[in-house]
Amino acid sequence: MSALIPRSGVTGLRRELDRLFERFWEPEFVELPALGEWAPALDLSETRESVVVKAEVPGIEPKDIQVTLEGQVLTVRGERKQEKEEKDEHYYRRERSYGSFARSVRLPTSVDSNRVDAKFKNGLLTVTLLKKPEARGTSIPIKAE
Numbered sequence: 001m002s003a004l005i006p007r008s009g010v011t012g013l014r015r016e017l018d019r020l021f022e023r024f025w026e027p028e029f030v031e032l033p034a035l036g037e038w039a040p041a042l043d044l045s046e047t048r049e050s051v052v053v054k055a056e057v058p059g060i061e062p063k064d065i066q067v068t069l070e071g072q073v074l075t076v077r078g079e080r081k082q083e084k085e086e087k088d089e090h091y092y093r094r095e096r097s098y099g100s101f102a103r104s105v106r107l108p109t110s111v112d113s114n115r116v117d118a119k120f121k122n123g124l125l126t127v128t129l130l131k132k133p134e135a136r137g138t139s140i141p142i143k144a145e
Contacts, residue, residue: 037099038080044105048137051107051129058123059096067118067127072111074127075104110134 042055055076057065065078082098111129118127 037101038097039101039103040076042076042103042105044108046108050131051109051111053105053127053129055103055125055127056123057120057125060123062120062125065120065125067116067125069111069113069116069129072107072109073104074107074129075102076125076127077102 040055040057042053045052045054053074053076057076057078057080060078060080064081065076068075068077077100079100080098107129110132112132115130116127118125120126
């Protein structure tokens, strides 16, 4: 019976199916839906020591931005206020977005909620969250005998 089963390709197919099922059980780091009239672009990165979230929020004052952390979900809320319109002003094109926004992102690992740093410079909000010690992992030295 084994002569009827082609050996080439079956191993590769099995490997691909195994990978598919392994990924099924991985935690999902899908972004939560953005709320509001517009949503700033953001980046989420991780180092050995911390998780870093950078959000582009040009035209917004830092006092108009709120950052909250609940469990492993970081939320950035704010509002870009529209400039006062002149009565004589006629627009040919209007592409900039105004209004409130809320972006939430699930963090890939547990962080220390007491060690969060948020900085704002040139329209870029950078939130650095230090990982909990158990999330950093440890390196185990190997002793030769």
